[in-house]
Amino acid sequence: MGENPRFKIGITDSGFGGLSMVAEFQRFYPDVEIIYFADLKNAPYGEKHKSQVQKLVQECADLLLIQGVAAILLACNTATSVAVESLRTYLSIPVFGMEPAIKPALASSEEEKVLVLATPLTLKEDRFLSLKNKVDPMNRVIAVSCPGLSKLIDQQRIQEAIQYVQDIISEQDLENVHSVVLGCTHYIFLKNKLQELNPQLHFYDGNSGTLNHIAKTFHLSQDNKVKSDLTQIPRWKFITNIDQSKNEEIAVSWMNQFQNQNFTRAI
Numbered sequence: 001m002g003e004n005p006r007f008k009i010g011i012t013d014s015g016f017g018g019l020s021m022v023a024e025f026q027r028f029y030p031d032v033e034i035i036y037f038a039d040l041k042n043a044p045y046g047e048k049h050k051s052q053v054q055k056l057v058q059e060c061a062d063l064l065l066i067q068g069v070a071a072i073l074l075a076c077n078t079a080t081s082v083a084v085e086s087l088r089t090y091l092s093i094p095v096f097g098m099e100p101a102i103k104p105a106l107a108s109s110e111e112e113k114v115l116v117l118a119t120p121l122t123l124k125e126d127r128f129l130s131l132k133n134k135v136d137p138m139n140r141v142i143a144v145s146c147p148g149l150s151k152l153i154d155q156q157r158i159q160e161a162i163q164y165v166q167d168i169i170s171e172q173d174l175e176n177v178h179s180v181v182l183g184c185t186h187y188i189f190l191k192n193k194l195q196e197l198n199p200q201l202h203f204y205d206g207n208s209g210t211l212n213h214i215a216k217t218f219h220l221s222q223d224n225k226v227k228s229d230l231t232q233i234p235r236w237k238f239i240t241n242i243d244q245s246k247n248e249e250i251a252v253s254w255m256n257q258f259q260n261q262n263f264t265r266a267i
Helices: 019-028 050-066 077-090 102-107 120-124 126-135 149-154 158-170 185-197 207-217 244-259
Strands: 008-013 033-038 071-074 113-118 141-145 177-182 202-204 236-240
Touching (some): 008 050, 019 244, 050 071, 050 077, 071 077, 071 207, 077 126, 102 202, 113 158, 120 141, 149 158, 149 185, 158 185, 236 244
Parallel strands (some): 008 033, 113 141
16 A cells, blocks of 8 residues: 555454454455454344344444544444444445355356355345345245354354254255355354365355455555465454453454464554
8 A cells, every 4th residue: 555554444243253354354455454343242243133233333333433444344244234224324434244145156056055044133134135136036045044153153162153053054955055155254263164074065255255345445455465474463453342351362362263373462
């Protein structure tokens, strides 16, 4: 980005799931400054009432605005489903959201089914139903509600979370299922292990598409796009509303697992 100030984006989620998007930015656009807010006090969002989530997301946005961000990413499929449009009306800066990667999953196979895993609230909202109707005229999508799964991941009960998903997969006729869409940023934490356990399936998430959309919108410099061997310490800041020190340590641990490198604890 040359001599221009760092582009600063606020990223929020109900818990740690959105850190997978932080890792995407740090891997490909390390010059971006990131403020991450985890609403752990109110996690998870996926089983709450729509109006409650809208209010919580607006509060998260207000906190990020105080940090001087130029844009906000709702790194939460549930928050996107119920609040992204109202937040765009409420704020004067760009607001981005997450979409389940249904379209690329469907495109990867002509006839086979696609399993979509998401929170209860995501699946019952008009935004998901509209997307499905638009890209799935042959009704190939099998939507599966996963209550409690994101909470297991936030609590680092990873083996239980993996077994949760494995139980869902085992209930399917896998001869007719080609792909699995992880429709919640939390679920991406399980992606590598799930792929290892299910080599016959293809796992999709919406992170890369979201990153590319934001990068194109703000003309993020390709000169600063780095895939490995970062020469600078990426700048990011983790904020939460409960047990800051403990949860910051957990966040750093997750980030180290995502990129296998050390990250600063704060800007």
